[in-house]
Amino acid sequence: MPDTPAVLATPRSRVRVPLRFHDGYEVDAEIVTFHGLADGQEHVAVVLGEPGPVPLVRLHSECLTGDVFGSARCDCGPQLREAVERIAERGGVLLYLRQEGRGIGLYNKLDAYALQDEGLDTYEANAALGLPEDARDYTAAAQMLRALGIGELDLLSNNPDKAAQLRDLGVGVRDRVPTGVFTTAHNVRYLRAKVLQTQHTLPLAALTGLSAG
Numbered sequence: 001m002p003d004t005p006a007v008l009a010t011p012r013s014r015v016r017v018p019l020r021f022h023d024g025y026e027v028d029a030e031i032v033t034f035h036g037l038a039d040g041q042e043h044v045a046v047v048l049g050e051p052g053p054v055p056l057v058r059l060h061s062e063c064l065t066g067d068v069f070g071s072a073r074c075d076c077g078p079q080l081r082e083a084v085e086r087i088a089e090r091g092g093v094l095l096y097l098r099q100e101g102r103g104i105g106l107y108n109k110l111d112a113y114a115l116q117d118e119g120l121d122t123y124e125a126n127a128a129l130g131l132p133e134d135a136r137d138y139t140a141a142a143q144m145l146r147a148l149g150i151g152e153l154d155l156l157s158n159n160p161d162k163a164a165q166l167r168d169l170g171v172g173v174r175d176r177v178p179t180g181v182f183t184t185a186h187n188v189r190y191l192r193a194k195v196l197q198t199q200h201t202l203p204l205a206a207l208t209g210l211s212a213g
Contacts, residue, residue, distance in 0.1 A: 009036040009143035027088045037140040041098040045144050049091035056092035058083040058156040059141050061099035078182035095141050103135030142169035
């Protein structure tokens with residue numbers, strides 16, 4: 001189980017950045033960088049709206065194929081877009097974490113995609129490569145939240161492991177708020193595996209029907 005981080009991170013810089021999305025949505029954000037993150041990665045916090053005492057927070061793991069190139073094999077891009085707007089409306093923070101491929105890295109993720117094309121699901125493919133189902137650790141995320149003065153939050157996520165790890169790290173998770181469900185013909189099997197293998201809160205019956213169709 002994760003332990004409360006012994007080393008405190010501190011903000012390094014705060015920069016105002018106007019965000020403009022392909023669908024026309026616009027919002028101003030403050031991007032915060034940090035000194036002292038436990039894993040040495042260049043994670044950033046995207047502060048949106050006016051965070052209150054219990055802000056809405058999303059831990060979003062980097063996905064080059066989904067976030068940048070619009071891949072339909074996952075739901076990462078639409079989740080990122082939705083999260084920015086929902087957090088801006090309420091006030092909160094999106095932590096953009098450099099954890100490509102659930103922490104296994106871009107090249108390994110693409111190797112896993114090749115195995116998925118042969119019939120394995122996302123978790124079976126990782127196992128076939130000798131990699132963990134999910135290699136992510138949220139110690140740095142907890143450090144970032146503390147550096148921003150956030151001790152309690154509502155977590156925008158369908159993933160119960162994120163809430164569990166944050167709580168183990170001493171962060172108060174008052175509520176877990178589900179994200180939308182973004183299905184395509186190419187990601188239904190992937191989403192269904194997330195429900196069956198890692199208990200994501202997604203509508204299994206609907207995903208099963210789509211997969212069968």
